[in-house]
Amino acid sequence: MSQRRSLQGQWSSRFAFVLAATGSAIGLGSIWRFPFAVGENGGGTFVATYLAAVLCLGLPLMMAEVMLGRRGRRNPITTMTLLSEEEAGHRAWRWVGVLGVATGLLILSYYSVIAGWTLAYAVRLASGATLGVDAASAAGAFSALRSDPLEALLWHSAFLGAAAWVVGRGVVDGLERAVTVTMPLLVVLLVVLVAWAARHGDLERALAYLFEGDAARVDPPMVLAAFAQAFFTLSIGVGALMAYGAYLPATTRIGGASLTIVAANCFVSLLAGLTIFPLAFRHGIDPAQGEGLLFTTLPLAFVAMPGGRLFGTLFFLLLVLAALGSAIALLEPAVAWAVERRALVRPRAALAVAGLVWLLGIGSALSFNLLAGLSFGHGDLFDSVEFVTSRVLLPLSALSLSLFAGWVMCRGASNEELEVGIGSRYGAWRFAVRWLAPAALVGAGAAVLVGWLGG
Ligand code: PHE
Numbered sequence: 286m287s288q289r290r291s292l293q294g295q296w297s298s299r300f301a302f303v304l305a306a307t308g309s310a311i312g313l314g315s316i317w318r319f320p321f322a323v324g325e326n327g328g329g330t331f332v333a334t335y336l337a338a339v340l341c342l343g344l345p346l347m348m349a350e351v352m353l354g355r356r357g358r359r360n361p362i363t364t365m366t367l368l369s370e371e372e373a374g375h376r377a378w379r380w381v382g383v384l385g386v387a388t389g390l391l392i393l394s395y396y397s398v399i400a401g402w403t404l405a406y407a408v409r410l411a412s413g414a415t416l417g418v419d420a421a422s423a424a425g426a427f428s429a430l431r432s433d434p435l436e437a438l439l440w441h442s443a444f445l446g447a448a449a450w451v452v453g454r455g456v457v458d459g460l461e462r463a464v465t466v467t468m469p470l471l472v473v474l475l476v477v478l479v480a481w482a483a484r485h486g487d488l489e490r491a492l493a494y495l496f497e498g499d500a501a502r503v504d505p506p507m508v509l510a511a512f513a514q515a516f517f518t519l520s521i522g523v524g525a526l527m528a529y530g531a532y533l534p535a536t537t538r539i540g541g542a543s544l545t546i547v548a549a550n551c552f553v554s555l556l557a558g559l560t561i562f563p564l565a566f567r568h569g570i571d572p573a574q575g576e577g578l579l580f581t582t583l584p585l586a587f588v589a590m591p592g593g594r595l596f597g598t599l600f601f602l603l604l605v606l607a608a609l610g611s612a613i614a615l616l617e618p619a620v621a622w623a624v625e626r627r628a629l630v631r632p633r634a635a636l637a638v639a640g641l642v643w644l645l646g647i648g649s650a651l652s653f654n655l656l657a658g659l660s661f662g663h664g665d666l667f668d669s670v671e672f673v674t675s676r677v678l679l680p681l682s683a684l685s686l687s688l689f690a691g692w693v694m695c696r697g698a699s700n701e702e703l704e705v706g707i708g709s710r711y712g713a714w715r716f717a718v719r720w721l722a723p724a725a726l727v728g729a730g731a732a733v734l735v736g737w738l739g740g
Contacts, residue, residue, distance in 0.1 A: 289358040291531045292625055294457040299537040301461040305614075306351075306520070306529050306546045308464035311471075312611030313399055314518035315554040316604060317579045320561040322514045324572030326507050329498035332558070334511035339551060342725060343515040345717035346683055347526060347543045349690035352702045354530025355539070360621035361385055361524030364531065365689075374693040381685040382524060386618045388678040389523030390638070393615040394645035395670050397448070400608035401440025401650070402580060405430055407601035410594055416584035420568045423581040430580075431653040441650045442643065444605070448612035449639030452620050453632035456613060457532055464610055468549075471603040475556040478600070481586055486563025494572070495558050505732035512683075512729060513675035518550055520611070522682035524618035531621075539703055540714070560586075576667075616642070676733075684726045691719035 296302040323331055357364025365382035369375065409416060417423025430436060482488070516522050533539075557579075564582045565572050572578065587597030616638055623634035648656065652667035661669040690699060696715075703711060 289356075291358045293532065293621060294455065295532050295534060296457060296529075297461065299534065299542055302529065302533050302537060303542050303545050304461055304464045304468070305456070305610075306526065306542070307549050308468060308607070308610030309520045309525055309529065309614030310518060310546055310550040310611075311468060311553050312608045313396060313403070313604070314514075314520075314611065315550055316475075316557040316607070317399060317403075317576075319514060319518065319554040320558050320572075321575055321578040322510060323495065323558060323562075324565075324578055325575060326510050327502060328494040328572075329496050330500070330502045331507055331511055332495055333498045334503065334508055335514050336551065338511050338515040338725075339519065339547060341717060342512065342683070342722050343519045343521060344543055344547050345714050346516075346521050346687060346722060347519055347547065348539050348703065348714060349686055349718050350521060350526040351530035351533065351539050351543065352699060353686070353690060353694075354527035355533045355535070356698065356702050357527070358531045360531070360625050361527040361618045362622050363625060364527060369689075369693065372693050372695060372698065374689070378685075378689055378693065381682065381689060382527075384678065384685065385522055385524035385527070385682050386622065388674055388682055389525060389615045390619055390642050391645065391670060391674050391678070392517075392523060393445075393612060393642045395649035395667055396608070396612060396615065397445045397642065397646050398437065398441050398649045398667070399576065400444045400605060400612065401437065401442075402430060403601055403608060404444055404605050405436065405440045406580065406584075407598055407605060410584075410587065410601060411598040413594060415588060417581065418588055419585070420570050420581070423568075423570075423584050424577070426584070427577050427580045431577075432657075434651055434654040437650040437654065438647065441646050444608070444612070445639050445643050445646065448609055448616055449635045451609065451613055452616045452639075453635035455631060456617050463606070467603055467606040467610070471600075471607055472553065472556070474596070474600050474603060475553065475560060477596075478560040478583075478586065479556055481590055482560045482563040485567065485586070485589065487566035488563045490566045491559065491562035494562055494566070495555075505729055505736055509676055509680065509729045509733050512726065513679055516679045516683050517675055518554060519547060520614055522679045522686065523615060525614035528618040528621050529614065540711075680726050680730060684723060687718045687722035687726075691715065691723070 296305065353368060354364060357367050359367060362379065362382035366379040369378035406416065416426040520526055561578060561582050562572065564586055568585055570582055587593035590596065616635065619638045620634045623629045623638060624631055629637065649667040649670060652665040656666055659665060663669045663672040703714065
């Protein structure tokens with residue numbers, strides 16, 4: 286076991302780590318992004334590919350990242366430097382940490398804009414506004430919000446400010462308490478919504494859409510999208526798990542903790558799908574419409590159910606809190622770096638990093654209004670940042686993590702951290718990070734590239 290100690294405190298228990306990492310995993314990725322990714326990629330085939338990716342790539346890579354974090358016990362950039370020296374690897378491995386941290390900040394820049402919309406919806410519902418009574422008015426209410434640049438900036442700032450405030454105070458203490466309350470409550474509300482959607486929506490069509498696949502529809506871009514969704518939703522490849530792993534007690538079993546986090550996250554994603562699709566089909570909403578899917582579908586349930594105003598407000602508020610748990614995890618690696626390497630005090634480091642992200646996010650916030658005409662090959666600025674981070678940077682970061690954990694790190698070191706006691710399952714982990722993940726990622730990436738060049 287590595288004898289290093291974290292400079293920023295330690296989780297009080299395995300449970301605290303699982304809560305924090307689950308809080309980072311469950312956020313907009315499972316509730317907002319999962320349904321629209323399913324919609325954009327045609328349903329069941331994507332869901333099956335995604336679930337396979339979560340199990341075969343997501344779980345082993347999560348274990349790898351947490352393991353590296355605990356071994357290094359520093360911020361992701363320093364950890365990668367330390368470990369590559371220790372394992373006599375090339376100096377360039379240090380850049381894996383930089384890649385992850387930079388990707389995380391880019392993701393947060395637009396994540397905060399979406400979280401801002403969520404916050405705006407909570408406030409609007411609380412004030413009694415109707416956010417749609419049918420598909421057309423719901424789409425209208427959503428586009429009214431997006432197209433106001435000042436409002437977009439206001440909510441983006443409010444959300445990021447809150448995240449910076451929490452991170453500035455220190456992640457290890459507050460997070461545990463917050464997540465213990467919000468996560469279970471969010472799940473309860475989702476279950477109620479699923480029941481409502483099953484009664485009042487088109488459940489049969491939604492089930493067929495979500496769970497009936499067709500192997501003939503598997504193509505490289507869809508597979509890459511499924512990998513991206515798996516990494517995004519499990520918080521893999523941005524240094525977040527590495528940073529949280531650094532605060533993990535030495536005795537915690539990484540495999541079991543990771544499995545719990547993955548299972549909870551999949552459960553919530555499926556609940557989100559089972560809420561959105563029955564309602565979307567019932568109201569004739571296009572599941573392939575992209576990032577507006579959640580915002581144009583759920584208000585139709587809240588307007589129709591008894592007590593819907595209160596319930597809807599609570600739901601969007603909890604979603605904001607869940608997003609906050611993720612935003613904290615996205616900020617933490619860079620903030621830990623600034624504290625450890627630049628000797629900034631934590632509040633100042635949080636302010637500086639959040640300020641940078643805020644600036645980057647302005648582009649995304651204005652993509653739907655002032656900058657709407659600007660095109661970058663993959664749509665507007667928002668779409669382009671989303672695309673580059675999820676389809677290029679996250680897979681690259683995941684690939685380098687698997688290569689480092691599988692090939693550069695010696696067997697003894699990873700054995701020690703993962704506790705070999707688990708026997709054959711550990712062999713499966715090794716196979717996954719050494720062979721399966723690199724082959725799948727390189728294969729899918731190359732196939733997509735060939736398709737582009739050919740097309
Ligand atoms: N997993 C988070 C979500 O689903 C997003 C996230 C990605 C958080 C990477 C931290 C790191 O919303």
